[in-house]
Amino acid sequence: MQDKYQLLRQHFEEIVTLTDEEWKIIAPHFEHKKLKKHQFLIQTGQPVDCEFWIINGLIKSYAVDEKGSEHILQFAMEDYWVSDYYAFQHQIPATIFVDCIEDSEFFCLSLESREIICQKIPAMANFFRIKSNYGFIGLQQRILSLLTQTAEERYDALLFKLPKLVQRVPKKLIAAYLGVSRETLSRFKG
Amino acid sequence: MQDKYQLLRQHFEEIVTLTDEEWKIIAPHFEHKKLKKHQFLIQTGQPVDCEFWIINGLIKSYAVDEKGSEHILQFAMEDYWVSDYYAFQHQIPATIFVDCIEDSEFFCLSLESREIICQKIPAMANFFRIKSNYGFIGLQQRILSLLTQTAEERYDALLFKLPKLVQRVPKKLIAAYLGVSRETLSRFKG
DNA sequence: GTTAAAAAGTGATATACATCACATTTTTTT
DNA sequence: AAAAAAATGTGATGTATATCACTTTTTAAC
Structure with missing residues (x-):
């Protein structure tokens, strides 16, 4: 178990140095948890107590529309952060689901803990700042791809970019991430 | 002029307190500039020296595809931050354009300056962290809207959400932001 | 104030993609 | 190993939206 915390520290120390x-x-603010395939980290209407850092496994965050279709916001695997950030930040009930595509292990961090850590330890404020920047940039790239590219x-x-992910998950989830129907996606390529 | 710097300080102090x-x-790291309608802050292929905080006016960031069509990533008005963040962060040539829809006034901040400020002044690391978080959340909402909603x-x-913006800019730019043709957008509503 | 340029509206037509229905294959459960 | 469930493939058809071509209206430039 201690080794899992070691992984977390290493994750921070890729970007900042910590004594x-x-x-x-820092460490006591993180709670270690495991969930099995199909179990939920977050369900709509429920409070969002934490953001999550994934140790291993595969998790998805997604919205469900009136017709019951899933629209995937993020696939989160080893070394990724995930939550319903809108609800987490504003401390309101979740509007998206987050669940396990595979058995997964992760750390939980509450908003309060995050803010305490950032106030006490400037390096951690910088860590989250830099991570958030990269996240922002990634989302801008995705918006551009939705605006400029065809589904194919x-x-x-x-x-x-992520050939292994495409292998690892059902194509209908890939379709729900790309914004295309599974039938149409199935007709792509040779 | 000093009052413009006052505005900037107030912008920071909405989120953190500064002595x-x-x-x-902090202040000397920001350079005050003005540009007229149609002038560029960033052009593809050029280095991205700065990110910009808008004092007044209206600016857009956008990609141009092979066919020459514009796809708008962001409208930036009073109190917004804008840049080609991908290029800025990685210090590579710009891949998008940023130009003025209206005469605009803004402050410039280099990457080096931003990092110095964040290292020296923890409150500023927190400011940029929190701002970046909000930006991230906004982009997630936009991705969900692109995945779940029709153009109309x-x-x-x-x-x-932004009725004044829709009035303020040509509809073809609104179309380029929403990911729909101007002709189709022109057929919406009663 | 006149001229030029840009924006906006609209019909006709084309197309990328969605939806429905069902067969086949693969994976999971017991 | 058998049965059930999930994933995938594919034809037929429908639809939202793109594209093209042109006119009208509004805004900007001289």
């Missing part, structure tokens, strides 16, 4: 003193303050071009780009 | 000492360190629903939502 052992600082780590002693987006599929090709994803195949190129 | 006069700290402000003396997106138009209605924008009319509801």
Whole structure:
């Protein structure tokens, strides 16, 4: 178990440096948890107590429309952060679902804990700032791909960027991420 | 002119508190500039020296595809931040354009300056962290709208959220932001 | 104030993609 | 290993939206 916390520290130290003193303050704010395939981290209408850092497994966040169709906001795998950030930040009930595509292990961090850590340890404010920046940039790229590319071009780009993910999950989930029907996606390529 | 810097300080102090000492360190990193309608802040292929905080006016960031069509990533008005963040963060040539829809006034901040400020003044690391978080959340909402809504629903939502913006800019730019042709957008509503 | 340019509206037609229905294959459960 | 469930493939058909071509209206430039 201690090794899992080691992984978390390493994740921070890829971007900032932490003293052992600082780590002693940080670590207790993180709670280690496991869930099995199909279990939920977040359900709509429920409070969003945490954001999550994935140790292993595969998780998806998604909205469900009136017709019951899923629209995937994010696939979160090893080393990714995930939550319903809108609800988490505003401390309101969730509007999206987050659940496990595979058995998964992760750390939980509450909003209160995050803010305490950022106030006490400037390096951590910088860590979250830089991470958030990269997240922002990633989402801008995705918006551009939705605006400028056809569904098939987006599929090709994803195949190129994350070939293993495309193998790892049912194609209907890939379709729900790309914004195309599973039938149409099934007709792409040779 | 000094009042413009006052506006900037107020913008920071909406989120964090700063001492006069700290402000003396921060302010000199910001350069005040003005540009007229149609002038560029960023052009593809050019280095991206700065991110920009808009004092007044109206600016757009956009990609141009092979066919020459514009796809708008962001409208930036008073109190907004804008740049080619992908290029800015990685310090590579711009892949999008940023130009003025109206005469505009803004402050410029280099990547180096931003990092210095964040290292020296923890409150500023927190400011940029929190801002970046909100930006991230906004982009997630936009991705969901692109995945779940029809073009007309997106138009209605924008009319509801930013009615003044829809009045203020040519509809073809609204279309380029929503991911719909100007002809189709022109056929919406009664 | 006149001229030029840009924006906006609209019909006709084309197309990317969705939806429906059902067969086939693969994976999971017991 | 058998049965059930989920995923995938594919034809037929429908639809939202794009594109093209042109006119009218509004805004900007001289």
